[in-house]
Amino acid sequence: MAAPLLERLSDSLGSPEPAVRLILSVLIGYPFALVYRWFLFNQPATVIHLFHICSGLALAAFNFAGSQLCHSAICVFVQFLMLRLMGRTVTGVLSSFTFQMLYLMAGYYYTATEEYDIKWTMPHCVLTLKLIGLAFDFYDGGKEQSQLSQEQKNGALLSVPTLLEVFGFSYFYGGFLVGPQFTLRSYQRLVAKELTDCPGKLPNSVIPAMRRFALGFLCLAIYAIFSPSYPDSYYLTDEYEAQPFWYRCVFILLWGKVMLYKYVSCWVIAEGVCILAGLGYNGVKDGKHQWDACANMRLWQFETTPLFGGTIASFNINTNAWAARHVFKRLKFLGNKTLSHVATLIFLTIWHGLHSGYILCFSMEFFIITVERQAQALVKDSPQLTYLANSRLYPLVYVVQQFLHWLFMGYPLVPFCLFTYDKWLKVYSSVYFCGHAFFLAAYLILPFLRKTLVPKKERSEKKQD
Incomplete structure (x- = not known):
């Protein structure tokens, strides 16, 4: 039943079905965050980890069927074993880095086409950074505090994470498919109810989350409206080559602006999910609670800066x-x-x-x-x-x-x-x-x-x- 509905929806939007599945998956993060807020916030950590694992796997199954589900689970489990067996060593960090990158490269090699395809390697590249970062943070946790920068102190793991923690961190619905990146220490603080503006209570994050959702939805609408006029395929047509030089340059300018909204919209919407769950809480600055810990875009700066940097x-x-x-x-x-x-x-x-x-x-x-x-x-x-x-x-x-x-x-x-x-x-x-x-x-x-x-x-x- 779901497949015909998705086919009709993708046809009406003029977008490939995998792209529609992806954006629906990002949006589904909001109901998941509400379930967490309404029913699971005060539950034991084990229940919360299991919810994050099941919800992340459900999103993976919705987007990538069959054996593709195994790739992320294999890499997460191997990473957990490396933490346990190799400890806080340089060998452990290098082994983690090598294994995760080689696995990702093999995935790229065996699934590569000449088009942009939404397949299991897309969320896996996000997961690869998470797991490599986890190895570094675990290694930093064994150093003297005086040897660490403030960034390293914030992410350093002082104890060995459990299997459920590592899997819950990896499959958390707010960051599994398109990011953002966050540390296991931040995830642990979320589960421990520390990421809130009201200690021990639900964070007042609904309004900040809805603001990011509205902004992300606006970006998505801009992309949906204008992207059909600026397809990648037009570059390879005789019509493009026959246009005047100035037209070809202006097309590159407008195409670049529109194309980037594909990424901007997903990131801003996903950020709203993290804020709603509480992961976006970033303490107090100038007397105001900040919700930008998971910010992947500064949209005003992006639109107004005249500098490439x-x-x-x-x-x-x-x-x-x-x-x-x-x-x-x-x-x-x-x-x-x-x-x-x-x-x-x-x-x-x-x-x-x-x-x-x-x-x-x-x-x-x-x-x-x-x-x-x-x-x-x-x-x-x-x-x-x-x-x-x-x-x-x-x-x-x-x-x-x-x-x-x-x-x-x-x-x-x-x-x-x-x-x-x-x-x-x-x-x-x-x-x-x-x-x-x-x-x-x-x-x-x-x-x-x-x-x-x-x-x-x-x-x-x-x-x-």
């Missing part, structure tokens, strides 16, 4: 924070931030998948951010450019900057979404590799502009620093 900082926040905490900062022994940054991007590239498009996207991101930081330093050090940035002409500068920002945000997303070499090369050729040419030219010109626009005294001081 600002967009990255506002997008997929929890995954970026996870990568910073468990990859970038733990590579401090390299003694070089650039090397740590490159290694982190390589990790994220592999984590996303095996297609060449991911490599091109993240390498382009690194190059763009490098050029942007050099340009920001130039504006800061140049009296003329600083004056312009604070003058009445800045609104005009902002419009131009925002246009370039949106255009070249869409540009690296082309290979990210088209995946394979033959497809993204065709699109980039049609726009004459304008993004590569623009940033390469900027990279080469910026040193000469610095010599011209920055006083010699300040240049020499910079070299000394």
